[in-house]
Amino acid sequence: MNRLIPPLIFGLAGIAVLVSLAIWQFQRLHWKNTILADIDARILAEAVAVPAQPDPVRDRYLPVVVSGRLGAPFLRVLASRKKIGAGYRLISPLQLADRIILVDRGFIKLADAVPAVTDQPVTFTGNLHWPDEVDGYTPEPDYNKNIWFARDVPAMAAALSTEPILVVARTSSIASSQLSPMPVDSKGIANNHLQYALTWISLAVIWLCMTFFYIIRTKPKTES
Numbered sequence: 001m002n003r004l005i006p007p008l009i010f011g012l013a014g015i016a017v018l019v020s021l022a023i024w025q026f027q028r029l030h031w032k033n034t035i036l037a038d039i040d041a042r043i044l045a046e047a048v049a050v051p052a053q054p055d056p057v058r059d060r061y062l063p064v065v066v067s068g069r070l071g072a073p074f075l076r077v078l079a080s081r082k083k084i085g086a087g088y089r090l091i092s093p094l095q096l097a098d099r100i101i102l103v104d105r106g107f108i109k110l111a112d113a114v115p116a117v118t119d120q121p122v123t124f125t126g127n128l129h130w131p132d133e134v135d136g137y138t139p140e141p142d143y144n145k146n147i148w149f150a151r152d153v154p155a156m157a158a159a160l161s162t163e164p165i166l167v168v169a170r171t172s173s174i175a176s177s178q179l180s181p182m183p184v185d186s187k188g189i190a191n192n193h194l195q196y197a198l199t200w201i202s203l204a205v206i207w208l209c210m211t212f213f214y215i216i217r218t219k220p221k222t223e224s
Helices: 002-043 153-160 193-218
Strands: 063-070 075-081 085-095 100-109 122-128 166-172
Touching (some): 063 100, 100 122
Antiparallel strands (some): 075 085, 122 166
């Protein structure tokens, strides 16, 4: 009987560690869901004017409304949409009363022509955003074909001679059959804590079964 004590202790300790990891992931899941709910509420709040000096941390996702005239130059950022496929985000300069900013007008398919720019004032509602899309593996823009591979706000602002402020449009006062908004939302924020928790629970069950069968197999048989 004494020789069963070490594997039993080892088995119970392993189960306790795995269950504690599962509990921690459930706690993380609650934390992440709270953050996502706060982001969603912030995204859909009442739109305001663009601050004089927006802060990338304080004003991320801030709902804004802007009116001005679109500039003729534009940038195409490679993107994709479910059930549609590859295309581009269309980034244009927007001349406001006293400043020029960037506006992400939405998504066009690869084969679609860029809609002509109107000389009439345009109003967009959307959200301030500083996308974190650039890393060490992001290719340099193809300037000859006007194709960018990430929304690099400072670089796009330099290319279009605007302030490094990006409004991602949710609605626009001009309609286009080729161009559809790709507004800011929380769907792209990773939230895998439930899967992690279920993985730890599954490992705990497997560990329990292995411990049980090991003890059964090593248990001394009584003589008949």
